[in-house]
Structures are given as structure tokens and as C-alpha cells.
Amino acid sequence: MANIKEVSKKYEGQILEFFKDLHMHPELSFKEFRTTQKIKDLLISLGIEIIDMGIETGVVGLLKGKYDGPTVALRADIDALPILEETDVEYKSTVDGVMHACGHDTHTTSLIGAALILSEIRDELHGNVKFIFQPAEEKNAGAKMLVEAGVMDDVDAIFGLHNHPDVPAGKMGVKLGGLMAAVDTIWIDVYGKGGHGGIPQKTIDPIVATSGVIQGIQTIVSRNISPIDSVVVSIGTIEGGTANNVICEHVHMSGTVRTFSKETREKMPEILSQKVEDIARGYGATGKVTYRFDLPAVINERDMYDLACQSVRDVYGDEGIFDPTPTTGGEDFSIFTEKKPGFFYWLGSGNPEKGCVNQWHSPKFKADTDCLMVGANVLAQTAVNYMLKCTK
Known part of the structure; x- marks a missing residue:
């Protein structure tokens, strides 16, 4: 199997530019029309099939591997918040009173990165990958809508992530048991x-x-x-x-x-x-x-926890794993794992030296962009490892 980290190097510039564009053009829940089109255009350019879920915003894409195997879902949320941005980044929001104050742009970009990586190695994949770009997480509505539309019907397992400023950039928070309430x-x-x-x-x-x-x-x-x-x-x-x-x-x-x-x-x-x-x-x-x-709570079960640890190790070694403290914040990723097994990572986005210390929903929130490749690589490696686990 190809080395994920090596494959991803060629996409670093493209992934960073994609992120900056998203951050500059945030959209509120169920109004993510520009974001949706941007995602669709890129997936289509990669030869990834767009699945019609009957939704106005959000995208579901299917990448078919060369060999038979499970269908692995990778999920990211795409909506922003009604908050006026007060950061000093050069790619600051251009939409008055709207910003990516919860870092969903880092999640979307990480999943786009995973799509770039996995589409390049599709001839080595023992299974399929479903890319779920979910709208309206901030309203606790997007996941329910997609599940009701049948997005999980043919999925064997699902994986996702959420940035966290308390986890250092360059690491992944991997937690056994309860992660979010x-x-x-x-x-x-x-x-x-x-x-x-x-x-x-x-x-x-x-x-x-x-x-x-x-x-x-x-x-x-x-x-x-x-x-x-x-x-x-x-x-x-x-x-x-x-x-x-x-x-x-x-x-x-x-x-x-x-x-x-x-x-x-x-x-x-x-x-x-x-x-x-x-x-x-x-x-x-x-x-x-x-x-x-x-x-429901986001609970990471033992078998998926072991797979997640191994996936991070495969790309970044033991030093890439961070044991985080759970939060009583909520996440509608749990709606997906009510249907099928899965795992939820925390993507390290904190860096005091760059001022990346403010919590979610703060007007001063910003993520260290070094997290983007980490998220992309770990999501891609996790999909590969789940396929390999099922084909042994």
C-alpha cells in the first residue's frame, strides 16, 4: 500500500489554498451553497461520483476502489456561525457577521485532502470511500437529515474529526470511551x-x-x-x-x-x-x-480506538497521539454512529506561539493551519486501515 504521507506532499499547497478560500467565504447552516459547489467541483474533477441525497446543501461523494471490500464513510461538517471575526489572519472572513468560529473549515479541508489522497491510490483500495460533507451541524440538523435520507445504509463504518485548540497542532486526540457528551x-x-x-x-x-x-x-x-x-x-x-x-x-x-x-x-x-x-x-x-x-454522546469503542491509534502511528508514530480530556460539548457525529460503528478524532489545532488558543465560538478563534495535512493524512490512513482490517 502506498505511503499516505508521501502521496499527500504534492497537495499541501492546494489544500492550504482551499482552506483559506473557505475561511474567507463562510456560510451559515443550510445556506452553504457556495461551499457545496466548491466541494462538488473538486470531487467531480477527481472522478468521484456525486450521490444525490435530495439535499440543497452538503455533498456526498463515492470513490470506488479497484477491489471488493467495505464502504468506509469519512465525514466533515461545512457550516459557519453568525459571529463577527476578530482575528488578524490575512484570509479573514469577507462576510460581515459570519465566520468559521468552530473550525468546520479545517474539517472540510481535511476531508478534501483525504479525497485527493485516496483518489490517487484508488487502484490499491480494497473497498469504497463515501465522503460526507454535512451541512447544519451547528443546528443539530444535518446529520439527522442525511441519516433519514439513507446516507448510512450501505456504510460499514464511519470516521470523523473535530479540531481542538487544547490539542497541539501536529497531533491527533485519540480517546477511548466518552469524548463528547x-x-x-x-x-x-x-x-x-x-x-x-x-x-x-x-x-x-x-x-x-x-x-x-x-x-x-x-x-x-x-x-x-x-x-x-x-x-x-x-x-x-x-x-x-x-x-x-x-x-x-x-x-x-x-x-x-x-x-x-x-x-x-x-x-x-x-x-x-x-x-x-x-x-x-x-x-x-x-x-x-x-x-x-x-x-447522543460520542463514544469511541475499543476496537475502533485500537484502529485509530494504529492509523495515527502509521503516519506520525507514537508521538502523534494525544490523550485528550473529554468535553461536555456535543457533536451530531453521534447520529451516524447510532447506525454504524465509527470513531471520532480530535484534530490538534492549538499553537500558543501563533495565537491559536481561543476556544470554539470565540470571535478570536483561529486554527493553526499545520493541522490540515494531519487531518487529511489520518482520515485517509484510517480508511485504508479499516479496509485492510476487513480483508485480512
Whole structure:
């Protein structure tokens, strides 16, 4: 089998220019029309078949190897965020108020690099590669849409990556077990009895009850869930009241619940509802929880972890592997791995010397472009190694 790292050298300049162009022209979820066309044009030029999934944005391409074998999917997300860029890079966003603040341009470019590499060695491939350029990850919608359209029906395994500024550029974060948390959405309503702000004894104040609810749900961890487990309950919005001298009737909140354990995740609606109802009742108010399961956790299983470690070693040796700390941030890559086995890497994009230290969704976020070839090479090597594993 060809040496992936050697094959990729000729594409370094092309890959960097592709990245800069993407970064300068970011597009929001489900509006990635220019990005979609740019990806399509390049894949077609490589002789990669474009699969019609019935979607307006996003691209799915199929590269057929010379020999029979599994179909390996490689996935990248392509959308940007409604954030005004505040970096000093010369390829800064040209779209006012929109930037690649989560580094999806590094993911897309890494997958483009893998397509360039694998298309050159297609006559050595024992199987096929499906390239999934997914729209609308930031809305938690793109993966669900593609799965419903059947993108995983003929896939044997799927691999993906997400840049991380806490992982040094030049390395890949390879984690066994939970990497990113399940993320679910909650809405909490507290109902009271409105009235005059100067006559509170004639009311049931839902704002006071809400303050107790917010404090109380933070005791779920350690009092209802083991402190060794991982649960984060965050309230992101609070709406209630119309005037400073009026006690309102109703307070509405929204937030998220983040977990790693499937068992804990399944328990949370009941635990949260009981806690909210009981606390609200203590103030004479009524509490109600609406709970929506959104994204499962990203969990890397042992067999895929071993394959991932070997793939990084094959290109960069043991020193290319970084053992990262999991995050309770979410990723809809988990929607794909509900259907088929897979693995999710963290692509090292951090470099303090270049100012690549800010976290995702910051207006000052930037990735060290040295990560691009690492991502391309590891994705390509992983696809090859999975094929070889299946043909032994």
C-alpha cells in the first residue's frame, strides 16, 4: 500500500489554498451553497461520483476502489456561525457577521485532502470511500437529515474529526470511551399568581420560585446522581415579567442537560421533573419540565480506538497521539454512529506561539493551519486501515 504521507506532499499547497478560500467565504447552516459547489467541483474533477441525497446543501461523494471490500464513510461538517471575526489572519472572513468560529473549515479541508489522497491510490483500495460533507451541524440538523435520507445504509463504518485548540497542532486526540457528551434540550415553566409588587402576600411569585428552582437543580449531581458521574444542567434563558412593579404569572426558562452515561441520560427527565415540581410547590407555585432528547454522546469503542491509534502511528508514530480530556460539548457525529460503528478524532489545532488558543465560538478563534495535512493524512490512513482490517 502506498505511503499516505508521501502521496499527500504534492497537495499541501492546494489544500492550504482551499482552506483559506473557505475561511474567507463562510456560510451559515443550510445556506452553504457556495461551499457545496466548491466541494462538488473538486470531487467531480477527481472522478468521484456525486450521490444525490435530495439535499440543497452538503455533498456526498463515492470513490470506488479497484477491489471488493467495505464502504468506509469519512465525514466533515461545512457550516459557519453568525459571529463577527476578530482575528488578524490575512484570509479573514469577507462576510460581515459570519465566520468559521468552530473550525468546520479545517474539517472540510481535511476531508478534501483525504479525497485527493485516496483518489490517487484508488487502484490499491480494497473497498469504497463515501465522503460526507454535512451541512447544519451547528443546528443539530444535518446529520439527522442525511441519516433519514439513507446516507448510512450501505456504510460499514464511519470516521470523523473535530479540531481542538487544547490539542497541539501536529497531533491527533485519540480517546477511548466518552469524548463528547449527549446534549438534550429542556424547557421549564413556573406558574404562580400575579399581582401588585407592593402587595406580594396576595400573590404567588413565580420569579422567587424560579430562583429556588435554578439553585435546586444544581444539586441533582451528588444528591440524585453520583458525583462520579458526569451531568451538567445549564439554564440559558429566563423570560418573565413585563414591568418593575408587577409580579408576573409565569416564568419560562430553557437550557440543556449534558450526560455521558446512557443510563443517566434516560433517568434525567424524571429526576429533573420531580425536582422542579417539588421546589415550585414549596413556594406555592407549579413547575413543569419539557424534555427533548437531541444528541447522543460520542463514544469511541475499543476496537475502533485500537484502529485509530494504529492509523495515527502509521503516519506520525507514537508521538502523534494525544490523550485528550473529554468535553461536555456535543457533536451530531453521534447520529451516524447510532447506525454504524465509527470513531471520532480530535484534530490538534492549538499553537500558543501563533495565537491559536481561543476556544470554539470565540470571535478570536483561529486554527493553526499545520493541522490540515494531519487531518487529511489520518482520515485517509484510517480508511485504508479499516479496509485492510476487513480483508485480512
